[in-house]
Amino acid sequence: MRNVGIIGIGYTPVFVSKRKDVNIPEMISEAVENCYANTGLAPKDVDAMVFGNMHTFEGVNMPHLWAADHIAALGKPVMRIATGGSTGMSAIHAAYYHIASGMHDVVMVVCFEKQSEGDSQVGLMGIVTPELMAMLQAGIDVSGSSGMGAIAGGSAGAIAFQACSYLARSGAGIEHIDGMAALERRNAAKNPYAHLKDANATAATIAETPLISYPIRFGHICPTSDGATVAILASEEKAAKLVDEVAWIHGIANCASDASAGNILEGVITDPAEQMPCQIAAKQAYKRAGIEDPKKEIDYVEIYNGFAHQTLMFLEKLGMCEVGEAHKLLDAGDLEINGRCPVNASGGVVSTNAIGTSAMNRVTECALQILGRAGEHQVEKDVHKALAHGWGGLMQYVTVTILADAPQKS
């Protein structure tokens, strides 16, 4: 099987609440132009494209059709991928298969979200309302555990349930979630492409933000951002001709479980903190990447954390530390940029969330760390192997990508 690597990355100049100066395709074209400029490549070098976003947020169906002229896509095969919050990494995975299959050699991935143009309720209501209203009209009790599944999609209900369950299993406390959020906001202050930055954030300042639903505070929650991310992937032979440095992809995996909480399927209880798909996807990715002990072999991790407790939770579920250990690593300073096991030097999703890009940015940020191009938020230790995690769906869809600084030997 062919080796595939990331040879170029481009972001929109900023990720902010509202880009008032540009319309949707204009915003996306900024990131495309930046990617070409950063790589020194031209549109003729790209033989196919993958495009992703969650289109209900902008109310434009299949926006790659309108954007085609603006992203150098005319005359090329373009595939649109959409899997919710994990879209960005699902799109990277699609591009990976485009190349690994031998069908294409150089594939550009374009993801974006311009959430400022949508009704802020559309994401939530788009998932929840139909089920909830149907249940209410049928007289179904929505306060029980199957009802919890309906009150999901990132709203206070199931996320708070997840955080509580996580705290109970791990022995961590709300102060650890405060501390994790603070660490990521401090990291974000070093990342020009991050949205919510706070160089002075501490667990105490985060603890002052209002409580939404225990243990979720306002300060634990991701923003909604406008932004676009573009990456170019290439086969080993092409990469050698086009660039000097590559962030290689060693293993990818994805797993999806049931879209509601509190069910028992095939002996597994779908507790939103159990994250069976994460455990399965991680094991599969490690196997494909030839990694036997992730704690030792992975140098850097980017976790999809719409909510700050998820960094800690997913570190455990990805096998990067034992259950109950993540908050101890936090306390010891190990997760900091200059720490032993740095996590989310970019600030994570909790600091920047243009949804279509959020899972993709986990991959591009790992790539930047491997390539040594993360600027002020470059971690101190050498990064040879990195783990990017993407999460979405109705809390049950996980994508994992392992990157490295050398191609995989077969």
Next chain:
Amino acid sequence: MDKKVAIAGYRMKGACDLITTRERLTFELTRGLFDDLGIDRHYVDTVIFSTNDFLDGRTISNVFLDPPAGAYLKDESKVEMDGLNALMYAFMRIQSGEYESALLVALSLCGYQVSPYLYIEYTLNPAYDRQLGLLNELSAAGLQAQSFLSKYGYSEDLIDEIAAQNLRNAALNPDQARGMNDASGKDVKQSPYLYEPLRELHTYPATDGGCAVLLVSEDKAGELTDKPVWVLGMGQSIETYYLGERGLYESRSTREAAERAYRMAGIDDPKRKVDFAEVSSLFAPQEPILCEALGLYDPGGAAAAYGGDNDISGSLPINPSGGPLGAHPICATGLFRLNEAVKQLRGEAGKNQVKKAEVAVVHAQDGVCAQQNAVVVLGT
């Protein structure tokens, strides 16, 4: 291509108004397909969906379908375009060597509640086209039809005949949602104009439905079926969004997609090498434009080609199934065309069966007037 990839089986269902849930339809299609093939969900390595959040009325539409599609705890993704593109993605997953089998599930259920024209309306540029309000799926199809007739000096009789041929063929096909026995060009001319020269009977019916298709690598094909249908080639392309900059009488991106598919399949003369075509012509006037772009006859050759050559018993049948004028379950239409081609290649098409069925070309479209197109070549 290192390994060949085959279609092992499919299940499809299309009707003008299906009273069911998306989960139930998904379950019936996939469970039904597994039963047909004598397998269960554990046989399937990966699942690719094709559904659309707007049509489903909920975001991340794929995750709700994971359990009924048997995708629980599997590697699953979603292509938010016509389902033929999901096939192309699944093909690449198998070709990568990571997977041996892939299940495709595509469906839409709007019924009487949602107008299918909204699907295209939402693709329109909200900063201009939607504000101006002149462009919609039907007015665009009208302009495309007029452009084609003007370019080659054809009369409307040609497109009426094309519609009639499709409606007759659809009437013979139990998998179609609607058809019209013994339809004639005159019958089609009776139907009212929508946007001249486009008439009501030139258009697809609002349809509910979906399908499940199983793709397998060549090593596995033999254990599931003695009639595998091989994917010989595929290609995809897109043209400009801006209607005023497209030659509407032709389909440039279909030509590009077809060239890629034919090259991969080693076909240098489609007119001679292709036995029949299943084309996603959502409007009868689109059919000759798409077929010309597929290289099935020369530019300006439509009138001659539709003089009988393109009917079921002709030398190069086009849409022997009756095409999308019989059913257009959005997201699944391209795969319906594929399934119809598989039927033909297996000799299982009943009254719609064409004489020679060894190589087929299948086409799917997305966007206004087929702005984006996918082409797949199949063979026995």
Next chain:
Amino acid sequence: MEASPEDFFTPAVPLDFVYNYRVGTYIERYLEGFKEKKILASRCGDCGKVAVPPRMYCGPCNGRMEELLEVSQQGSLENFTIGHVLLEKGAVKAAPSPYMLGLIKLDGADSLLLARVEGVNAGAGALGMRVRAVWKDEVGGDYNDLDHFEPA
């Protein structure tokens, strides 16, 4: 395996979302031009193609269209259709009377502009006919300021 229709209950769940779009600076300037009854276009710096309405990118060249220019109010009718229906939120309704939609090549532009056309009989002679823009009496920078085209 098939369930009967009576087994299903189908509640209608109306979802009302409001979107607010940025049109971008090109359409903003286009509509500003309407205040002066001008039709603006953008020109590609590489291939010289002129697009109406103006936009930031030239697709084939993959380059920005920086230059804005005014194009003529007159042009030729290159394609048309007669609408007998209107679409309202996707529902097909009968139009009060048939109306013509045309694709017009304004002198100076390479792309065709979609607009209503009045006073032209469909038939031989329609294609290629010279037409000119007719504005609303009161213009205010609205999409519909440019009301229709008529024979020049």
